[in-house]
Amino acid sequence: MTQRRNTAQRAAILQVLAGADEFRSAQELHTTLRSSGSTIGLATVYRALQEMAGGGDLDTVRTQSGEVLYRRCEQPRHHHHLVCRECGRTQEVEAPSVERWARSVAAEFGYTDINHEVELFGVCPTCTAERARATG
Numbered sequence: 001m002t003q004r005r006n007t008a009q010r011a012a013i014l015q016v017l018a019g020a021d022e023f024r025s026a027q028e029l030h031t032t033l034r035s036s037g038s039t040i041g042l043a044t045v046y047r048a049l050q051e052m053a054g055g056g057d058l059d060t061v062r063t064q065s066g067e068v069l070y071r072r073c074e075q076p077r078h079h080h081h082l083v084c085r086e087c088g089r090t091q092e093v094e095a096p097s098v099e100r101w102a103r104s105v106a107a108e109f110g111y112t113d114i115n116h117e118v119e120l121f122g123v124c125p126t127c128t129a130e131r132a133r134a135t136g
Helices: 002-018 026-035 042-054 096-108 125-135
Strands: 058-062 068-072 080-084 090-093 119-122
Touching: 002 026, 002 042, 002 068, 026 042, 026 068, 042 058, 042 068, 058 080
Parallel strands: 080 119
Antiparallel strands: 058 068, 080 090
């Protein structure tokens, strides 16, 4: 029953995310939905985002401040993110050496059914060039 009730809300959230390349917070999504006339509540947005992320429909990154951001997943397979600290631009990256390391560490301690998230934070080439222009 809950699945049916949330179908319209999920569709609305996915529609907003479909038009965005960047990661967005639950509050940003809620504001966008409300400004377009939706009556969806913030708690419903959070709940739907968590369920969709858990189901693999959405990508998530955690900012350095700990906030979780969401976007439609570009790569259906497991991947990691390189995030610009200044503009928020995000690059999806595969990291086979990280995957090998994670499996190795898990096996060493007898863990099974592991998962992990890796986000690398830096300054993208565009922001680096803008910094150089501003100081040069």
